[in-house]
Amino acid sequence: MSSIRAGIVGGTGYTGVELLRLLAAHPDVELLTITSRSEAGTPVAEMFPNLRGHVDLVFSEPDPAVLRGCDVVFFATPNGVAMTQVSELLEAGVRVIDLAADFRLQDPAEWRQWYGLEHACPDILAEAVYGLPEVNREAIAGARLVANPGCYPTAAQLGFLPLIEAGLVDDQRLVADCKSGVSGAGRKAAQGTLLAECAESMKAYAVPGHRHLPEIRQGLSRVAGHAVGLTFVPHLTPMIRGIHATLYAHLTDAGNGLNADLQALYASRYADSAFVDVLPAGSHPETRSVRGANVCRIAVHRPQDGDVVVVLSVIDNLVKGASGQAVQNMNIMFGLDEAAGLRGIALVP
Numbered sequence: 404m405s406s407i408r409a410g411i412v413g414g415t416g417y418t419g420v421e422l423l424r425l426l427a428a429h430p431d432v433e434l435l436t437i438t439s440r441s442e443a444g445t446p447v448a449e450m451f452p453n454l455r456g457h458v459d460l461v462f463s464e465p466d467p468a469v470l471r472g473c474d475v476v477f478f479a480t481p482n483g484v485a486m487t488q489v490s491e492l493l494e495a496g497v498r499v500i501d502l503a504a505d506f507r508l509q510d511p512a513e514w515r516q517w518y519g520l521e522h523a524c525p526d527i528l529a530e531a532v533y534g535l536p537e538v539n540r541e542a543i544a545g546a547r548l549v550a551n552p553g554c555y556p557t558a559a560q561l562g563f564l565p566l567i568e569a570g571l572v573d574d575q576r577l578v579a580d581c582k583s584g585v586s587g588a589g590r591k592a593a594q595g596t597l598l599a600e601c602a603e604s605m606k607a608y609a610v611p612g613h614r615h616l617p618e619i620r621q622g623l624s625r626v627a628g629h630a631v632g633l634t635f636v637p638h639l640t641p642m643i644r645g646i647h648a649t650l651y652a653h654l655t656d657a658g659n660g661l662n663a664d665l666q667a668l669y670a671s672r673y674a675d676s677a678f679v680d681v682l683p684a685g686s687h688p689e690t691r692s693v694r695g696a697n698v699c700r701i702a703v704h705r706p707q708d709g710d711v712v713v714v715l716s717v718i719d720n721l722v723k724g725a726s727g728q729a730v731q732n733m734n735i736m737f738g739l740d741e742a743a744g745l746r747g748i749a750l751v752p
Contacts, residue, residue, distance in 0.1 A: 410436045410477070415450065420451050422477055422502075423451070425722075440464060446460075470492060476492055477500050480503055483518065485503055486527075502725055504550075507552065507621075508618060514528075517617055534732040535552050538564070538626070546736060551728055554646055558647075560622045562650040563579075563650055571712075575632035579649075581649070582638040605641065644719050645718070646718050646719075647690050648716040650715075665703045669701060689717065692751070694749050694751070696722060697719075697727030698723060699716060700718075
């Protein structure tokens with residue numbers, strides 16, 4: 404097939420530059436445009452020197468005519484932007500992948516509760532496909548609009564899914580204890596992510612309720628067939644990239660969970676998933692093992708052979724947790740090899 408013509412709206416943040424890094428090396432993609440109102444006229448390689456020799460584009464003002472000429476448009480914009488622009492693109496036959504949260508929650512009232520905005524296109528919201536390939540691969544393949552999952556929700560859902568699908572745990576007492584690097588907060592200047600503020604320190608935040616809570620709960624509830632109970636506590640850690648999710652669930656007699664071979668369950672569930680790596684029994688995955696790579700590494704434990712399962716799930720928040728997963732979704736949408744452009748090996752050290 405001819406190259407996929409791709410555009411990026413909002414290219415100066417961390418997810419935008421990560422999209423550029425991946426798409427510039429993609430064998431089936433031609434980058435047409437990358438927009439930034441604040442940096443219009445600035446060469447991309449001037450802002451991101453790692454892209455010198457790979458991306459010759461200049462940041463430009465969003466031009467609807469240019470965007471309509473794309474096959475796919477990625478929105479790497481703040482929450483609330485994509486939902487005001489997708490209608491025109493979809494009408495022009497352009498496929499859209501939104502890396503923000505505009506189309507992740509299916510209930511407009513819940514969106515308003517957590518994001519403080521009225522949803523601009525609830526009619527389109529209903530057709531958006533949640534872009535977790537390990538769950539929705541078939542629906543993604545036929546989608547016009549994909550809601551790319553959040554970073555915490557990706558790590559947490561992939562870790563919990565096999566247990567919930569098999570009915571082995573009490574899904575009313577799930578706990579997700581998650582840690583993220585500071586790039587998850589975005590590229591904006593903020594006191595809390597200054598080096599002197601967050602280095603050599605770690606803290607929990609948003610304990611009363613984080614915006615990713617309803618997204619994780621929605622995804623797990625769809626699999627369970629009913630509402631699940633989830634406690635989600637995010638933490639900020641002094642590293643640039645990475646998410647480590649430590650997930651807890653209680654095995655139940657009703658589901659015969661106490662007799663289940665959990666290692667075999669996870670290995671079987673993800674045997675055909677190119678980007679989920681189930682580690683050998685007893686493993687402890689590290690965030691550095693996924694830095695720069697579109698992979699989720701998982702280990703499952705049952706301490707002292709008790710009734711508590713501990714699942715360890717690590718991803719790079721900017722790759723499998725954002726831009727890499729967006730490219731994975733694009734590959735599926737256009738019938739490409741799902742791993743095209745995503746075979747890069749993680750960076751160590």
